[in-house]
Amino acid sequence: MTPRRRTPEPYLWLLFTGGGVVAALVLPVVVLLFGVLMPLGVVDWPDAAHLRALAGHGLVRIALAVVVVLCLFHAAHRLRFTSEELLGIGRFDRLIAVVCYGGALAGSIVAVRMMTYMS
Amino acid sequence: MTREMTGGMTGDTRADAYRPRRDRLWFTRSRGYTVFVLRELTSVFVAWSIVFLLMLVDAVLGGSLPEFAALAARPWMIALNVVALAATVFHAVTFLNLAPKATVVRLDGRRVPAWMIQGGNHTAWALVSLLIAYVVLRS
Numbered sequence: 001m002t003p004r005r006r007t008p009e010p011y012l013w014l015l016f017t018g019g020g021v022v023a024a025l026v027l028p029v030v031v032l033l034f035g036v037l038m039p040l041g042v043v044d045w046p047d048a049a050h051l052r053a054l055a056g057h058g059l060v061r062i063a064l065a066v067v068v069v070l071c072l073f074h075a076a077h078r079l080r081f082t083s084e085e086l087l088g089i090g091r092f093d094r095l096i097a098v099v100c101y102g103g104a105l106a107g108s109i110v111a112v113r114m115m116t117y118m119s
Numbered sequence: 120m121t122r123e124m125t126g127g128m129t130g131d132t133r134a135d136a137y138r139p140r141r142d143r144l145w146f147t148r149s150r151g152y153t154v155f156v157l158r159e160l161t162s163v164f165v166a167w168s169i170v171f172l173l174m175l176v177d178a179v180l181g182g183s184l185p186e187f188a189a190l191a192a193r194p195w196m197i198a199l200n201v202v203a204l205a206a207t208v209f210h211a212v213t214f215l216n217l218a219p220k221a222t223v224v225r226l227d228g229r230r231v232p233a234w235m236i237q238g239g240n241h242t243a244w245a246l247v248s249l250l251i252a253y254v255v256l257r258s
Contacts, residue, residue, distance in 0.1 A: 017221070019165075024211035024240075027168045029248035031207055033255060034175055035168075035200030039192040046255060048184045054254065055179045064176060071169050078162035086156065088141050111173060114180070 012077055012101070019074025026067050061115040068111035069104075076104035158213050164206035171200070215240035 037043040054060055080100040084090040142148070146156040178187035190196060218240055219233035 020210070020214045023165045023168075023207065024214045025244050025247040026251065027165060027207040028204060028211055028244075029251050030172055031168050031200055031204045033252060035171060035191065036197065036204055038188070039197050039200070043256065045184070045188055047258060048179070048182070050258060051179045051184065051255075052182075055176055064172075068169055068173065071165055075162040075166040075169070078159055079166070082156070082159040082162065085159075086146065088143065107169065107173075114173065114176060117180075 012073070015070065015073035016077035017074075019070035019072070019077075022067055023071045023074055027071065065112050065115040069108040072104035072107045072111075073101070076100035158209065161206040161210035164203040165210060167199070168203055168207055171203070211244060215244060 033043065038045050055064075077100070080093075080096050083096060084093060089096065146152045175187060178184050191200070216237050219231075219236040224231040224236060
């Protein structure tokens with residue numbers, strides 16, 4: 001029996017799936033409220049103090065960090081394969097993977113720092 | 120995900136191997152391919168939505184919510200977010216519908232039908248959306 005080579009692919013697919021579910025459940029309503037309805041004046045912007053209190057809540061911060069990290073890795077994983085298929089650059093998979101997951105990692109660090117920073 | 124669709128990426132290294140020319144516009148050749156690519160491209164807007172969310176949180180924590188609101192109200196920003204809304208909804212519908220294909224759930228030896236899993240997913244989507252809207256908008 002030949003020893004199986006260890007590969008990070010299953011974990012990347014797991015992050016992709018988890019991120020896909022979180023993105024599906026959370027993002028449409030966030031974009032609808034803050035990106036469309038409030039800017040158009042259909043719904044009033046909430047009180048700044050109310051949003052501040054909300055963002056200061058521990059559970060909300062943990063949820064935000066989880067949402068950001070999972071969604072970024074979901075997007076990175078999909079972008080990796082989309083760019084390779086669309087542009088025919090699959091031979092550069094290693095480099096593309098590093099750029100995609102590296103970007104997701106950088107965004108995750110920014111988000112986690114933001115959520116752990118006490119204000 | 121589906122490398123076999125694009126062709127020409129097999130590991131055959133023989134010099135005399137036949138390599139068909141790559142079709143650069145393969146995604147325009149059938150409706151199925153086009154929808155597939157559109158669905159994959161929703162990831163760009165998932166990433167944008169996260170950037171937008173982080174900008175919002177930063178503005179809330181930093182006390183610059185009015186400036187953020189002014190930026191969000193610019194016509195190009197609203198246009199961008201309308202596209203992002205369409206993309207994230209498209210992602211949500213297709214991704215939640217995919218679940219029964221990825222996992223087979225058996226209860227009492229019978230396979231739980233796809234519509235039940237999909238219905239459960241869409242119910243969860245509606246509940247989470249309502250919860251978020253309630254928490255954000257209650258005053």
